[in-house]
Amino acid sequence: MHTSWLTAEQYSSLSSQVQGAFIAPLPAFESLLIGGVDNRKYLQGQTTCDLDQLTNDNFLHGAHCDAKGKMWSQFYLATIDEQLISIAFRDEMAASSAQWKKFGVFSKVSFSSGQQQYAVFGLGGDNIATLISELGFAVPPIGSVSRYNGALLLALAEGHFLLLAPLDTAKQLMAQPLPFAAPNVWLAQHIRYGYSYLEQPLIGALVPQMLNLQAIDAISFTKGCYIGQETVARLKYRGGNKRAAYILQANSADLPAAGTDIEIQLGENWRRSGQVVNAANINNQLWLIAVLPNDITPADSLRLSSDSAPALSIVPLPYSLN
Structure with missing residues (x-):
């Protein structure tokens, strides 16, 4: 932390135990x-x-x-x-x-x-x-x-x-x-709220639709040309994007870094299915937004790729991806 407006003492006194x-x-x-x-x-x-x-x-x-x-x-x-x-x-x-x-x-x-x-x-x-x-x-x-x-x-x-x-x-x-x-x-x-930001491991790795930006009014499909427009427009009009951002929750003390793998159970095996974008943990309640296949369902068994491998449940998005 390098700021002139927030001291180390002030920062260390901030609490996650807030109401209202x-x-x-x-x-x-x-x-x-x-x-x-x-x-x-x-x-x-x-x-x-x-x-x-x-x-x-x-x-x-x-x-x-x-x-x-x-x-x-x-x-x-x-x-x-x-x-x-x-x-x-x-x-x-x-x-x-x-x-x-x-x-x-x-x-x-x-x-x-x-x-x-x-x-x-x-x-x-x-x-x-x-x-x-x-x-x-x-x-x-x-x-x-x-x-x-x-x-x-x-x-x-x-x-x-x-x-x-x-x-x-x-x-x-x-x-x-x-x-x-x-x-x-x-x-x-x-x-x-289904929002995200990019941390270093994922910069240059994701197209906007993978973070649902088309669903939260962060992409204009009627403006003129811009860098990357061809790819972004093709994914809208011709399809091809197979991934989206989902909210996941777990009872865990973990706080995974951006890019950490999410695994899905296929039979008796676990396979890499997606990756963490952002994570926050409050009182051992882990909240993630992660990029996953856009045909994922709440019935799929997901877990975090970590030593404790906590089970992850999908929380409904507060907006429609359609």
Whole structure:
């Protein structure tokens, strides 16, 4: 952890034992400011989301792919004054920013790290509207942004939010008697909503549909060309994608790394069937989002490939893949 707004003492005091609404510092999530007169035009040709749909009142969820349609990152994109700001997990942010900077030299576009200007928090839990009001925000509808005192509140889903706050605001928040929670509380909620992010082992390994991005409005199939579009469009219109993201749960103390194998029982044998994308463990309740064959069913016997090999059960997705 390398932040100027969250001390080691504050971080170590965060608990997973929270009831009701919470606010969780997310030091592993970073931001990138994209400026210049061509910033929208440039990202329009780089990402799965439609920049023409971005306003000051909403945000976009999108992915950045290589030429083969494999993802460097998925991210949330909003506006700050004349600039754009992207929020993503640190591994995927590093991967995408390197690629965007490499090819951005041919456009009037600039990139600067938001780490010295902004901090990221996650909000959620029961009665979250009350906490949001206490922080000074109006509760935004899903897909919208609420703004207050230079901070942005993004409504990812019902009761599930990202907060981008200027560093001074973040420091002030950390000094208040708020219901702070450890990051894994928000991450477990993120998984239960069927959302994900890319950690280092899976960067450049998955196409967007493998993480259900078509089902959560993170792919536009009507915008113009972008890097990787041929693969993404072919999977929609011609089929061929045989994998999707599923929510799994187990009673286990394990906390598997991204890329850990998921196994399926075939007769008396176990075979590799998929892999972990993200994991969170709270009180020995393991939550996973994993890429598996899209014909998997709750009747299939699954387990984590680990020393303890806990049995995994499929939890229904909160959205349709159709």
